[in-house]
Amino acid sequence: MKPAYVASNPDYAVQLKSLVLAMPMAQWLGIQFVKVEPGEVELDIAYREELSFVPGKMQATAIFAAADFAGVSAAGTLLPPGWINASIDSSLKIVAPADGEKLRARGRVVSHSKLLTVSAAEVFSVRDGEEVLCATALLTARNIELQRR
Structure with a gap:
């Protein structure tokens, strides 16, 4: 049974999208939430x-990026206001070619605490609306409180 998480930040979606989509790498990859x-x-x-x-x-790096952004972003949805997170560990297993018109990555939190969040991600190759699993990942993010002024 999937845990029902509750975001402590009412603006979690806006904050997450603005932080991620401000990253040059996310922009270059063309990430679309x-x-x-x-x-x-x-x-x-x-x-x-x-x-x-x-x-x-x-290429495997694009597949990994999709998994990392999805998993760590899922972890970011549970952060309180004034906190960010960063990847500190990951494991990616590629199980099929990514030969579709796009990658679709689904990230979900596995375990959440104040300082560390573990998430999982599945990456699919999508062609003509059909999804084929191409990779799975397990990721750990460090949760970081921003400096108070």
Whole structure:
């Protein structure tokens, strides 16, 4: 049974999207948020040649980026106001080629505490609306309180 998380920050979705989409890497990848709920995030990254290792197949780094952004963003939905998070550990297992028109990554919180949040992510290759699992990941994020002025 999936835990029902409650965000302590009423503006969690706006804060998360603005923080992530301000990152140059997120902008370059073209991350598009599809769903943002407490403890869960779904995002898309469209296929582009510069993200491939051969024409038509996404490179492992793009797959990892999708998993990392989805999982750590899911963790970010549970942060209180004035906190951010950062990846500190991860494990990615690629199980099939990413040869679709986009990647869809779904991140979800597994365990949440004040300082560390563990999340999981599944990354799918999407072609003509059909999803094929291409990778799974387990990620740990460090939760960081911003300096008070």
